[in-house]
Structure formats: C-alpha cells, structure tokens
Amino acid sequence: MVKTGKTAEHKGLSVINSPRRRQLIWNRIWRSRYIYLMILPVVAYFIIFKYVPMWFLRSGFYDYKLLKGFEGSKMVGFKWFERLLTNPDLFRYIKNTLTLNFAALFILFPQPLIFALLLNELRNKKFMKGIQTISYLPHFVSTVVLVSMITTLCSPSIGTIARFVKLMGGTPVNYLSEPRYFVMINVISGFWQSVGWDAVIYISTLAGIDQVLYEAAKIDGANRFQQVLHVSLPGLANTFVLLLIMQVGQLLNVNFEKVYLLQNTLNLSVSEMLPTFTYKTGMESHNYGYATAAGLFNSVISLILVVIANMVSRKVNEISLF
Amino acid sequence: MKQKANQRKSGEYIRRSRGDRIADIIINIWMIILLCFFLYPLLNMISISVSADSAVLGAQVTFFPIGFQTSAYSSILTSPDLWRSFGNTIFVAGIGCGLSLIGLSMAAYPLAFGGKFYGRKLYNIFILFTMWFQGGMIPTFLTMTRLGLHNTFWSLIFNSLMSAYYVVIVRSYFESIPISIVESAHLDGANDFRILLQLIIPLSKPVLATVALWVIVSHWNDYLYPLMFISSREKYTLQLVLKEMVLNAETSTMNISMSTSSGSNIAAALGQQTKNAVLVVAMIPMCILYPFVQRYFVGGVMLGSVKG
Numbered sequence: 001m002v003k004t005g006k007t008a009e010h011k012g013l014s015v016i017n018s019p020r021r022r023q024l025i026w027n028r029i030w031r032s033r034y035i036y037l038m039i040l041p042v043v044a045y046f047i048i049f050k051y052v053p054m055w056f057l058r059s060g061f062y063d064y065k066l067l068k069g070f071e072g073s074k075m076v077g078f079k080w081f082e083r084l085l086t087n088p089d090l091f092r093y094i095k096n097t098l099t100l101n102f103a104a105l106f107i108l109f110p111q112p113l114i115f116a117l118l119l120n121e122l123r124n125k126k127f128m129k130g131i132q133t134i135s136y137l138p139h140f141v142s143t144v145v146l147v148s149m150i151t152t153l154c155s156p157s158i159g160t161i162a163r164f165v166k167l168m169g170g171t172p173v174n175y176l177s178e179p180r181y182f183v184m185i186n187v188i189s190g191f192w193q194s195v196g197w198d199a200v201i202y203i204s205t206l207a208g209i210d211q212v213l214y215e216a217a218k219i220d221g222a223n224r225f226q227q228v229l230h231v232s233l234p235g236l237a238n239t240f241v242l243l244l245i246m247q248v249g250q251l252l253n254v255n256f257e258k259v260y261l262l263q264n265t266l267n268l269s270v271s272e273m274l275p276t277f278t279y280k281t282g283m284e285s286h287n288y289g290y291a292t293a294a295g296l297f298n299s300v301i302s303l304i305l306v307v308i309a310n311m312v313s314r315k316v317n318e319i320s321l322f
Numbered sequence: 323m324k325q326k327a328n329q330r331k332s333g334e335y336i337r338r339s340r341g342d343r344i345a346d347i348i349i350n351i352w353m354i355i356l357l358c359f360f361l362y363p364l365l366n367m368i369s370i371s372v373s374a375d376s377a378v379l380g381a382q383v384t385f386f387p388i389g390f391q392t393s394a395y396s397s398i399l400t401s402p403d404l405w406r407s408f409g410n411t412i413f414v415a416g417i418g419c420g421l422s423l424i425g426l427s428m429a430a431y432p433l434a435f436g437g438k439f440y441g442r443k444l445y446n447i448f449i450l451f452t453m454w455f456q457g458g459m460i461p462t463f464l465t466m467t468r469l470g471l472h473n474t475f476w477s478l479i480f481n482s483l484m485s486a487y488y489v490v491i492v493r494s495y496f497e498s499i500p501i502s503i504v505e506s507a508h509l510d511g512a513n514d515f516r517i518l519l520q521l522i523i524p525l526s527k528p529v530l531a532t533v534a535l536w537v538i539v540s541h542w543n544d545y546l547y548p549l550m551f552i553s554s555r556e557k558y559t560l561q562l563v564l565k566e567m568v569l570n571a572e573t574s575t576m577n578i579s580m581s582t583s584s585g586s587n588i589a590a591a592l593g594q595q596t597k598n599a600v601l602v603v604a605m606i607p608m609c610i611l612y613p614f615v616q617r618y619f620v621g622g623v624m625l626g627s628v629k630g
Contacts (some may be wrong), residue, residue, distance in 0.1 A: 025440075028439075028440065029439075029440060032436065032437065032439035032440070034513045034514035034515060035431075035432045035436040035437075035439050035514055036439070037515075038428045038431060038432055038514060038515065038518075039428075039429075039432050039445060041425070041428065042425065042428055042429040042449075042484070043445070043448070045425065045480075045483065045484060046448065046449060046452060046484070048465075048469070049465070049480055049481065049483070050452040050456070050457070051452075052457075052465050053456070053457025053458070053461040053462045053464075053465045054455065054456070054457045054461070055457075056457055056461035056462075056464045056465050056468075057457055057458070057461050059460075059461065059464055064464070066464070066467060069468060115356075118349050118352065118353065119353070121345070121346075121349050122349060122350070122353065123346065127350075127353070131353055131356070131357055134357060134360050134361060135356070135360055137360065137364070137612065138360060138363075138364075140539060140543070140608050140612065141364075141543075141605065142542070142543035142544075142545065142561055142564075142604070143543065143545055143561075144543075144545050144561045144564050144565045144568070145564070145601045145604060145605060148564075148568045148597065148598075148601055149363045149364075149366075149367055149601070151572065152366070152367070152370070152594070152597075152598070153363065153366070158370075158594060160362075160366065160384060163382075192359065192360065192363065196360065223339070223341065223342070224341075224342055224345060225345070256546070257545055257546050260546075261545075261565075275459075278458075278459060278460065279459060279460075282459070282460040282463065283460075283463070283549075283550055288460055288464060291459075291460045292458075292460045292461060292464075295458040295459060295460050295461070296458070298458075299455075299458060306454075
C-alpha cells in the first residue's frame with residue numbers, strides 16, 4: 001500500500017510540468033472561478049482593515065507623526081519600550097488591569113450558571129420566562145447609558161445609595177470618587193449587565209438535558225438539591241469550561257469602555273489600566289509610537305494568559321470529572 | 323418510591339416535602355429580588371426624568387415617579403444635535419448592516435460550498451488568524467487616518483464590517499444546508515453568485531437576521547470608535563452626543579448645587595431630569611425593537627456556541 005502510494009507520488013512529480021498536468025490544474029482553477037471572484041473582495045477587506053493595522057504595529061518603533069506617516073517619521077528603535085518599562089506607574093497599571101479583570105472573572109463568571117440553575121428550578125414557567133426576558137434587557141444598554149446610571153445611583157446628593165445610607169444613619173460619600181469602591185462598582189454593574197445574557201447558553205443547555213435522567217434520579221431517591229448536583233451540574237460542566245477558556249482569551253480587552261468612562265481624577269489610582277493608558281497616550285497626548293508600544297505590551301500579557309489557559313484546560317480536560 | 327411513581331402515572335398530585343417547599347419559597351424570593359435589581363436602574367432613570375423638582379433633589383424618586391412634568395423632554399426634543407446624531411447613527415448602522423450581510427455571505431460561501439478549490443486552507447487560516455491576533459486600537463486608528471477615512475462614516479462602517487467570529491457563525495449555519503442543493507443548481511447551470519443570492523441567502527434568514535441585529539446594536543451602542551474616528555460635530559453619532567449632553571447636565575447640577583437659592587435648585591433639578599430624559603430617548607428605539615428581536619438574539623447565541 002505504502003509502496004504504491006510512493007510510486008504514484010513519484011509519477012506525479014515527474015509529470016508536474018507536463019502540459020497535460022498544467023491543463024488539469026488550470027481546469028480546476030477555472031471551474032472555481034466564481035469562488036475566486038467571490039473571495040477577492042473579502043480578501044481585500046481583510047488585508048486592508050485587519051492586516052494593515054498589524055503592519056502598523058511597527059509604529060511602536062517610530063516617533064510616529066500622524067500627518068507624515070512612516071516616511072516622514074523618525075525611527076527610534078526601542079525607545080518607547082524602554083520608556084514604558086521604566087515608567088514608575090507601569091506596575092500599577094498592570095496591577096489594576098489584572099485586578100479589575102480577575103475580580104470580574106472570578107466573581108462574575110459562575111453567576112450565570114447559578115442564575116440558570118435557580119431559574120430552572122422555578123415551577124411557574126410563565127414567571128421563569130418573564131424573568132429571563134427581563135434579565136437580558138440590560139445587555140442592550142450602551143456603556144454610556146450604563147455609566148450615567150451608575151453616576152446617578154452613586155451620587156452623594158441625589159443617589160439612591162446615598163439615601164439608603166442616610167436612612168441607616170451613615171454619611172454618604174461620592175462612591176465613584178472613593179478608590180476602595182471602584183472594583184465593587186465595576187463588578188456589580190458587570191453582574192447587572194451580563195448575568196442574564198450569559199445565562200442564555202446555560203438555560204438552553206439545561207433544556208436539552210434528557211428528562212429521563214431526572215426521573216431516574218427521583219426513583220433512586222435523590223432530592224431536588226441532589227438532582228441539581230448530580231444531573232444538572234454535570235450537564236453544564238463542559239459548556240462552563242469551554243466558556244471559561246474563551247473568556248480568559250479575551251480577558252484584558254473587556255471592560256475597557258466602562259472603566260474609561262467611570263474614571264475620574266479621584267479614582268485614577270485604581271482605575272488606570274493598560275488599555276486606558278494606551279488610549280490616552282495615543283488619542284489625548286498624540287504620542288502614537290508610545291501608545292502602540294503600550295498596546296503591544298498589553299497584547300503580549302493577554303497572549304501569555306491565553307497560553308496558560310490553554311495549558312490548564314488541557315490538564316482539566318484530562319482529569320475532567322464528568 | 324414505587325408508590326410515588328405510580329401516583330405520578332395516574333396524574334395525581336404529589337405532595338412536596340417540607341424542604342422542597344422551603345427551597346421553592348427561597349428561590350422565588352431571590353428571583354423577585356433579582357427582578358427588582360434588573361429593573362431598578364431603568365425604572366429609576368425613567369422616573370427621575372419625569373418627577374417633580376423637589377423629589378429629584380431630595381433623592382426620593384425610586385421605582386415610580388413622584389409628581390409629573392415633561393419639561394426635560396420638551397427641552398431635549400428640540401435639540402438639533404440629538405436628532406442629527408440619530409440620523410447619523412441610523413445611516414451608519416443601516417449601511418453597515420447591509421454591507422456586513424453581503425460581505426459575510428460572500429466570505430462564508432466559499433468555505434461551505436466552494437468544494438476543494440486551490441487555496442481553501444490558506445483562505446481559512448487567513449480569516450481565522452484575525453480572531454486571535456489584531457493590530458489593536460492605535461494601529462487601527464493610524465490605518466484609518468492613512469486611508470483618509472478619518473472623520474468619515476466609512477471608518478465606522480468598515481471597521482466593523484466583517485470579523486472572523488461572524489464569518490465562523492454564518493459559515494457553520496451554511497454548512498447545515500444540504501450541499502446537494504448547491505450541486506444540483508450547478509448542474510442546472512447556475513453560477514455561484516446566483517446560487518448564493520437565490521438559494522443560500524433565502525435559506526439562511528435566521529442566521530442573517532441574528533448577525534444583522536448584532537451589527538445594528540453594536541453600531542447603536544458604540545462609543546469608543548466614534549470617539550476616535552469622528553472629529554467634527556455634525557458627524558457625531560448618538561453615543562457621543564449622549565455623553566456630551568450627560569456631561570453638560572452633570573456639570574450644571576454640580577455648579578449650581580453649591581449655591582442654595584431656589585432658582586438654582588430648579589436648574590439643578592432640570593439638569594438631572596434632562597440627563598435622564600436623554601438616556602431614555604436614546605434607549606427608546608432599542609426598547610421598541612427588543613420584543614421582536616430578542617428571540618433571534620438568543621438563537622444566535624446558540625449558533626455561536628455550536629462552533630465554540
């Protein structure tokens with residue numbers, strides 16, 4: 001078998017330049033001509049709008065001037081990277097980036113699962129449908145609107161939280177200006193906006209679990225909690241792990257808009273992250289070279305996290321309990 | 323146990339255990355609390371926008387309005403900035419959505435129905451690579467500027483026209499269509515463009531509707547890219563104008579609440595009412611669409627998860 005394969009390949013090589021062979025290749029391409037025609041604009045789009053920006057990453061090595069382009073800008077080598085690494089605030093930016101994102105990850109990530117499980121336990125199916133529909137309404141609220149709502153709620157004079165604190169006998173402060181509340185505000189608003197939407201996939205998976213399994217568990221004497229533990233939860237485990245890995249992959253890029261809009265001069269010590277620093281350096285200080293370098297640095301950290309997540313997932317899948 | 327099973331078969335009512343009933347009560351109460359939590363910020367926003375001045379400043383407004391007035395709405399609905407930004411955003415979202423659908427169908431068709439054309443693998447990697455690695459914010463901005471698209475709507479449209487993720491979703495739906503349809507159309511002499519247009523697109527309405535809605539919502543809610551790409555005021559999109567109006571209202575409230583005369587109190591209250599009224603107006607189109615589209619959205623999430 002192997003031998004015949006080899007000889008065939010050998011033959012193929014020897015006739016590769018024969019006119020007949022070329023004719024065959026040409027025929028095959030000609031048959032797919034419409035496919036190539038279809039691909040052409042798509043490829044052009046991806047090159048211009050996805051690959052050219054990657055090529056523009058080299059502006060991290062230039063003192064890039066917007067109006068002059070690469071030709072008119074001076075090449076500065078690793079100057080921006082050196083400046084970034086010697087920036088005394090760099091450690092704080094990295095710490096804030098990781099804190100804000102990991103707090104969101106660890107606290108928020110299991111919430112949709114819990115929400116879906118509880119929702120599934122509701123006996124009144126109309127009530128269940130109603131809550132589900134309302135729970136993903138916040139997903140469609142834009143970040144600008146979300147942040148404005150947070151500002152209103154946290155306001156020391158007209159906010160609901162302030163009123164509540166006053167009722168309890170405390171003195172309200174502006175919660176957005178207090179660094180110690182920043183992570184909490186970020187997590188709670190994240191919960192509000194994403195829990196219902198992220199639960200959709202779990203709810204659909206739960207609906208797909210065979211009812212026979214529940215019946216069998218009941219017959220074996222499992223109570224409701226045990227049914228959830230031994231039937232529902234294992235059914236969701238794979239989805240959970242899969243989503244977790246995907247989430248880690250884009251960890252450092254989420255949250256940017258919200259954090260940027262929630263920033264004010266008083267909470268900057270905890271709210272300045274690498275992406276917001278990148279944005280400000282580029283778009284507010286117009287130092288495009290430095291900003292590109294900082295953005296690249298952020299991408300590198302994110303890449304490291306993806307690699308770690310992949311490694312862990314391989315381990316987890318091997319020792320997977322379910 | 324057997325007895326219980328028998329009871330169920332005969333359709334009789336099963337008496338729940340006490341633990342069961344307590345669990346039910348706790349879950350129901352928790353769900354009601356969550357329901358209030360989800361609705362509160364939205365209801366609060368609507369209520370503040372129409373409540374009486376004193377109630378707004380005294381932080382008395384919670385779920386429902388106290389008093390009623392619409393002065394905030396009459397002041398913003400006459401603002402030309404808001405209407406123009408509505409128009410701009412609808413333009414960007416409309417054109418962007420249309421071009422996205424055309425582009426995504428054309429990107430996904432060769433992968434699903436193109437057969438084994440030369441370069442198929444390369445083309446696949448070429449698209450998927452952009453899912454894992456991107457130029458990032460600043461290089462994208464520099465590219466747009468270099469292309470001369472800065473401060474045009476085209477920068478917003480082209481920036482999110484296609485993404486590898488959407489291509490994967492559309493493609494996986496295409497792949498669920500039997501390929502024999504395409505083959506027989508080929509035998510009948512139709513070319514690939516015609517097959518795409520007359521056969522595949524009509525058969526793929528669910529996925530195309532989902533993607534269309536995703537694109538529209540993302541354009542509607544986008545703040546960052548308009549902030550980067552658009553510099554002249556008459557081209558501002560909705561979220562930019564929104565942010566500006568909110569900021570104005572907040573600063574006016576803050577400046578005025580320092581002093582204590584009654585005239586400035588009215589202005590401070592108006593600032594808050596205006597701010598919330600603007601947010602309500604910006605959300606109305608989404609809320610009108612919402613009941614119709616939420617089913618498609620949910621369907622789309624499942625489509626995306628197939629590929630994982």
